Amino acid sequence: MSMQYDTEHPVPMPPILWDNMGFWEGIKRHELVFQKCKECGIWLHPPRPVCPNCRSFEKEWVPSTGKGTIYSWVTYLESPHPSFKAPYSVVLVELDEGVRLVSNMVDTKPEEISIGMPVELVFDDITEGLTLPKFRKVG
């Protein structure tokens, strides 16, 4: 099962600002990229104007393998917004690079999800203007 949308209502768009633009530009071209500090090399997510580890302002957007595991998840049985049809699950994926990303599952029922479950990246083109990085179980 994948996330179902009620197309009568616009999906809340991600606020895109200078600090996170690289992430959403990557998603638009079907590439999951994260900030990496050019000085100390740590992966940063959520994106920041400055590296909290070494305070460098020099960062680059580096592609992720898109592979990871479920770190935690919840299932909305009531929808807080009319564009999302409940039930749906929201997962917190820990990528192999060590960063975590909030997302949804595709082709996976809520009862199939468990902590530690290996997942891989897929892109969900929801509308012309919105693509989201999502995950499905491996195997």
Place this chain on the structure above:
Amino acid sequence: MNSTKNKAAIVGIAITDFSKDCQRTELYMACRCIKAALDDAGLRPEDVDGLVKQTNDATDEHAVTSSMGMGNLTYFGECRWGAAPSAMIMRAAMGVAAGVANYIVVYRAVNGSSRRRMIPSMRASGQMSTSDSLQWTFHAPFGHLSDAGQVAMIVRRYMHEFGLNNDQFGWVPIVCREHGARNPNGMFYEKPITFKDYLKSKMVIEPLRRMDYYEEADAAAALVVTTTERAKDLRQRPAYVLSAAQDMLAETEELTSYYRPLISGIPEMGKVGSRIFAMAGVAPKDINCVQLDDSYGPFVPMQLEELGFCDRGEGVAFCNKGDRIKMGGELPLNTSGGSLGEGYIHGMNHVVEAVRQIRGTSTAQVKDADLVLVASGAGGPASGLILGGSR
């Protein structure tokens, strides 16, 4: 760090009744409450020279000041998030301790039930600050829009790490409702619940049931803070602020601190606990009752762990069957009902109740209560304080 140690006292309190629709504006509710709190203290509006409000409060300081005919305000400011209530008292204590003002009113008026708080619509529409945008960009498009849902993510991980199931979270709402059932001012007067009721409560955002989180209310609360010296000349027995602290860490987000190594705790509250105990010179075993942040019930066992009332991972066992946290137990919890059993005004009622306990006027009075701990803001920035009946 003894900055707020024993410098101030709470000398006046007032709280309106809790309702689903008070048919009044928040400004009206705030003014009613502030007047009542000043009457309680034996002070007049013109004595007030300081105001501390919560950032999200719909009343501005100048509207309150002009409505009430207050004196010349020399101190005013705000505190944010669920961490506001104890922090607002801390800020008032700092104000009187530094001599910037003599009588500071701390207030919170919220029509959270009738005038739906704007959080989901605001988040969805993208009308928010830069920092909120940077947080919400990774949550909103995925439907992760409700505060209970955001908390549920932390709760699931906590369950996983300590081998818990979500039925075990029932005892906190049951105890809060039991205490709230004794409080005629709250929304659940004479309406206790059983474990069976809890299990039947609707699953809203798995693993959280409806009864696991707060009940929106229309209500207001106000407190008056002055120096320990001035407190002696006023009408009520002072509730001394023995210590107060707030805390935020580099990885803290409001309810979504998902990106740090461990997410199954509330380290900010742990830091607050260490400081307020050290500053007051008391230990967890000395505390007579606690008013903890129960906006989300499963955060109560986590707070008990962080504040040192039990070991890590033992909070749920501490609350099991409710015996230790209800009246007659070693650590009665949220004796007016709290956010789960009285109503949700973002924790301000918890501070009012702590003062009642010190005065001996609670509807669930703990015998000889002399040390009461308040915690505000679980799952994000945190604050806390310890009130005492003597200095």
